[in-house]
Amino acid sequence: MKEYLVTAAQMKQYDKNTIDIHRIPSLLLMERAALVTVEAIQNVLGKEPKRVVVVAGGGNNGGDGLAVGRLLLLAGYQVDFILLSAPERCTEETKRQLAILQSYKARIFGRMEEITYDMDIVIDAVFGVGLSRPLEGLYARAVSWINTQDAYVCSIDIPSGIQADTGEIAGCAVEADLTVTYGFYKLGQMLYPGAGYCGRLVCGQMGIDENSFLGQKPLWYTYHGIQKGLLPKRAPDGNKGTFGKALVIAGSKQTCGAAMLAAKSTFSAGAGMVKVVTAAENRDAVLQYVPEAMLLTYDTENIEEKWDNSHGSDFRTLFQESLSWADCILIGPGIGLETMARCLLKSCIEDSHLPLVIDADGLHLLAVDKELQASMTEKNRQRKMILTPHLGEFARLYGCETAECKRHLTEYPRLLAQKLGCTVICKDARTVVASADSETCYLNTTGNAGMAAAGSGDVLAGLVTGLLAQGITSEEAAISGVYLHGLAGDMTAEELTQEAMTAGDIISQIPSAIRTCLREEQGPGWRRLC
Template identity: 30%
Template structure:
């Protein structure tokens, strides 16, 4: 069975879907709100079967309306319910006002937003802002968010944790730290990148029976998940030899960083590359050989020494530990002049920023600082909108881009964006990027298209990090810990 790709949407696309539901399907805003509130309450009952006392924090928009619906349904089921409301009924938009009036008529207790959370409350529902967030959160809403976070109670957020930008994953001043988030219609971009994962908790999506409307909208991005089962490595014939599985050339390992190329080489071999050659500084070549005897290692002084290595290679990684001195620039110029598919990382990205080129036969793998160099901006600007940043990188440089970080993004040469929500904070350590470049190049060597190698490589690398963390704990993971997990994961894939 072919797995469908999990779609991610911008907030504006979700609003378009809501308009389509009212204009083309004849659904009222009241009906949509009723569906959202009912689906959220159903989720609450499943997640918290023993909870009987809840506080619902309602803001001033339609997200509040969802909260009022949930509060009424809970009250009708015998829950003890109190609503902390930001605006009185007359200040709410029509659909939310209707939901609030029904809830008040049912006898649900409402109090001021800043009233204390009573000791008997077991669960908080966040219906303050949702995708209606506009700018920084301040004043009474910020105070309410802080009160929710300080209560040390489980929190169920409706649609988006209040204070989180639904498109970028950026915290806008203050943000509810949810235990779970029930999101409606479709997954929003910001739920899984930057700060999103820290604030959303577990994600549950209800499409509110709007399949037709959702299908009519082109997703802004896709999640890298079960869809990867279709990125098939060819099954190996019994009559195999190393030449069938590609030859990775790795160029780097400048002063002080000889281990970077070894990390990339080991990763390429562990995901199945047939051969690996390292081109590095002469003084490091003999020292490195005992550490990875499976690799061929050459000390390079002149550009001409690179040419036979390039001629034998299937794919080239340039950048791990390369540096930016004259030796590095010579290797960079020589490698870039080849016709090989390229995986460009680390200091080679900074050299590329100085010699801006556009090519479809490469994969760039910047972290936010390197992306900032490529776009002549700051890393803070990159992080403010990672989706916009990766689109700009792809427009300027072409090919395939991997923007590393929490919720790593992949932009393909087919103008699609993918998000990987695997991985963990333990992977924030030296050498992880070198390992990733090796994984990706090892997949290219075995015949995957560059875009597919980028997507599958990012996922394998992240899942290997998760496997290491599950067995050893997050703190203290190093890149070399991933190697055996990589081998196990690549052998779990489905094969053609």
């Protein structure tokens, strides 16, 4: 299912549009938010009444928390409230919720120390998505108090202390067991470290939906659950040539595994034919691991002479013929940084207009060759091109430190894509896909820490190439490849554990991931991201 991811400013505007344009009162939205929160809590913990403490700030997030507590109180729960703000400094909606509570004779305290009993549930309603400064003083102490309770913690909209746009921690943050967010998921709930503080994350509809965009759609989206429509249509009367011919340029004398993994993954994505260009030393190993592949090998001795046509280079002639044969190209996994690798990359960029995926060593070579970058932008604006850097490779390409890139994960990939006229897959715990000609960006939420292993990037590069070979756009191939790669990784972890899984294991689960996506999507229910 496609899910929009919004910023704090966007959510504030959509809330305003709902109230001002669609004329749904703010208090009604607050009541509906409280209802879906209580439903989410009871879905997890059951309906048996428990002891609850609501810790509320003076903003509308606090008002949401007061409303949740009131509904639980009326359902028979024992509920006490801690209001961290002076009543006169609360928002108007929160003042109204406070007055309602007072009419029910609810117990409202001003300090955590006044709660002297053990509770079962703590409702975190200190700060919502509007937080713009580090937590300190009373609010920092409230977060610490919540985190030290031996109770189930439910955060309202977002854990207090998490920046809604970046996922960064504003000094300290609540470690929630359950976060109930409203309308749309927030970027900061998907990005780390914030994603790790949300616990179970559910999104409840309380009246703010796509009708509140009023033409201003969010830039970001993700897929979760089982996503249909990601795979190219397969003609029932097709043949091996119909489903794409991929040229995989991978593996140097010391890195045979990269060629093996990339080629195998390309086939697993549905490509009809794969030819591997690799060092001669890799021939036997590649053919044993991927017997379906064709091979073109080169001798690693006297490389300059073997590439120079003036010396009657048989290999260069054969390579040019391979470029003419193929429907798309992957270059980079394990090719090294020597002369042959540079020659191959230069030829792929300057001598061909085929769809091109550049990965690993190819990205390193590209980063240090400004002329080659200029050639990409001048000659290939209409060409399908995908770059697949991890954060370190991205930093070299963009010209910044890795830490800076990580801080600007939702900005820099799009800027680089626009600069080079391509699609960028920036790989991290949350992988970003940005395309030069697209009005949206994709944030991937499949996958797990077990995929941070040698060869995993080669598998992704091959998967994307296999999809691209079948004629879909570079953006479609990148997004589908990243999603399926992560889904296969999740299936692998489920079977083998994150600790024990390898890149080859991920390839073995690609068919299961594809099969799952081809099944009918599950029925409606709570939308959940973990």
